[in-house]
Amino acid sequence: MLSTQALPVVRATAPVVGANISAISELFYRRLFEAHPELLRNLFNRGNQANGSQRDALAGAVAAFASLLVERPDERPDAILGRIANKHASLGITSDKYTIVARHLLGAIPDVLGDAVTPEVAAAWDEVYWLMANALIALEARLYAQASVADGDVWRQMEIVERDEVSEDAASFVLRRPDGTSAPSFRPGQYVSVQVELPDGARQIRQYSLSAAPSQKDWRITVKRERSLDGVQPEGEVSTWLHTHAQVGDVLDVSLPFGDLVFPDADTPLLLASAGIGVTPMLSMLDHLANAGSQRRVIVVHADRSPATHAHRYEHVELVNRLANGSMHLWYESGADAHPALEAAEGRADLSDFALPQGTTAYLCGPLPFMQSVRGHLIGNGVPAASVHYEVFGPDLWLSRQ
Numbered sequence: 001m002l003s004t005q006a007l008p009v010v011r012a013t014a015p016v017v018g019a020n021i022s023a024i025s026e027l028f029y030r031r032l033f034e035a036h037p038e039l040l041r042n043l044f045n046r047g048n049q050a051n052g053s054q055r056d057a058l059a060g061a062v063a064a065f066a067s068l069l070v071e072r073p074d075e076r077p078d079a080i081l082g083r084i085a086n087k088h089a090s091l092g093i094t095s096d097k098y099t100i101v102a103r104h105l106l107g108a109i110p111d112v113l114g115d116a117v118t119p120e121v122a123a124a125w126d127e128v129y130w131l132m133a134n135a136l137i138a139l140e141a142r143l144y145a146q147a148s149v150a151d152g153d154v155w156r157q158m159e160i161v162e163r164d165e166v167s168e169d170a171a172s173f174v175l176r177r178p179d180g181t182s183a184p185s186f187r188p189g190q191y192v193s194v195q196v197e198l199p200d201g202a203r204q205i206r207q208y209s210l211s212a213a214p215s216q217k218d219w220r221i222t223v224k225r226e227r228s229l230d231g232v233q234p235e236g237e238v239s240t241w242l243h244t245h246a247q248v249g250d251v252l253d254v255s256l257p258f259g260d261l262v263f264p265d266a267d268t269p270l271l272l273a274s275a276g277i278g279v280t281p282m283l284s285m286l287d288h289l290a291n292a293g294s295q296r297r298v299i300v301v302h303a304d305r306s307p308a309t310h311a312h313r314y315e316h317v318e319l320v321n322r323l324a325n326g327s328m329h330l331w332y333e334s335g336a337d338a339h340p341a342l343e344a345a346e347g348r349a350d351l352s353d354f355a356l357p358q359g360t361t362a363y364l365c366g367p368l369p370f371m372q373s374v375r376g377h378l379i380g381n382g383v384p385a386a387s388v389h390y391e392v393f394g395p396d397l398w399l400s401r402q
């Protein structure tokens with residue numbers, strides 16, 4: 001909760017800070033990386049820096065947090081922090097780093113807003129930052145404790161024991177502990193971070209959802225190769241490296257699993273809606289439900305460009321067939337006829353004829369426009385917003401683009 005001195009100051013200045021938050025966050029990152037170039041090479045995703053998406057995600061989160069503090073001062077606005085804390089934990093971020101970020105982020109506010117930032121205003125925003133930072137530090141400490149590791153000690157070596165090409169542009173990698181013991185368990189829907197050393201020596205990290213059920217000896221991830229569609233935009237750095245270099249017998253640096261797109265064990269109906277490579281967390285959830293002999297009603301919706309781009313397409317359908325109460329609804333923009341066994345419709349996903357059972361909880365994963373359209377449809381049909389969960393395969397821009 002903000003102090004009584006800070007609350008009116010934050011309320012009065014939130015509009016001007018909010019209006020300038022993108023410029024503040026841009027200056028913050030520039031200063032941070034000037035002072036600590038190793039953070040950009042080896043911790044932050046330099047593609048997200050180049051295209052500005054991480055800047056927007058940070059700005060959106062700070063603005064959303066500040067507005068919750070002033071609009072609902074008696075509530076703990078931790079709900080929006082779960083995703084960030086999980087991402088931070090999967091990167092092994094420790095509490096000492098928050099002081100470095102504080103220096104550059106809080107220093108950027110007066111540099112962008114000028115004389116409007118009186119000592120009272122600076123002190124009030126210092127409070128906002130540390131409320132947010134301390135809430136994140138506490139959440140991250142809990143995640144490390146749950147994983148039974150010291151703060152930040154999340155990186156492990158994993159050997160690739162199998163590689164399969166599972167669509168025109170996706171490959172799966174089965175990962176095993178080098179000593180052959182079982183990989184740590186996780187909750188279906190969670191992801192790991194993978195760190196690779198690129199040709200210029202930078203160590204870049206990306207997240208990949210675990211694409212098979214837990215409680216098996218190994219983990220599996222499925223990586224889509226990010227190609228340049230126009231020849232101008234660069235190819236994805238880590239996915240291209242994995243596709244061109246990672247082979248059976250190689251050892252990768254992989255984090256323990258984290259992520260908050262997980263469902264509680266219950267018997268309520270589920271909707272699992274994915275598009276493109278967003279299928280990966282759904283495969284893990286479906287595999288888990290099928291192994292457990294779940295009787296839950298599970299409606300699966302998937303949209304893809306064509307059968308050729310649908311990663312693990314037959315496995316996806318088979319998993320739904322193994323469920324006692326599962327149904328599959330597939331759409332391909334083209335080529336549906338080529339694989340009649342998949343019983344797909346041609347065109348874009350259309351949920352307008354869907355009658356969802358009462359009490360359905362929805363899990364969405366795919367490009368933002370797909371998820372926004374599905375979510376809009378669900379909410380329009382009476383599904384409470386709190387029952388719609390989603391995973392974005394990049395910095396979460398939902399908060400900054402509402």
Ligand SMILES: Cc1cc2nc3c(=O)[nH]c(=O)nc-3n(C[C@H](O)[C@H](O)[C@H](O)COP(=O)(O)OP(=O)(O)OC[C@H]3O[C@@H](n4cnc5c(N)ncnc54)[C@H](O)[C@@H]3O)c2cc1C
Binds near residue numbers: 206226259392
């Ligand atoms: C929780 C989570 C789970 C995920 N699960 C999966 C999964 O299961 N499978 C999967 O395949 N992916 C998954 N992802 C996405 C994955 O983490 C990577 O983002 C993806 O592989 C692309 O990484 P990359 O290094 O290949 O591309 P990057 O190099 O990061 O590039 C990403 C995009 O930015 C653009 N870009 C890069 N540099 C510039 C520049 N200088 N200027 C303009 N644009 C630029 C690229 O053209 C590309 O379109 C997940 C992400 C998250 C956050």
Ligand code: HEM
Binds near residue numbers: 083097129395
């Ligand atoms: C109050 C302080 C902080 C806030 C509000 C914050 C906010 C965020 C947000 C919103 C994201 C994007 C999450 C997503 O949607 O995927 C993120 C990711 C990240 N954060 Fe933080 N963060 C803070 C502190 C830190 C610190 C101290 C570090 C370590 C130096 C750090 C390093 C990172 C990295 C490396 C990523 C992933 C970046 C990427 O993949 O592009 N953050 N953070």
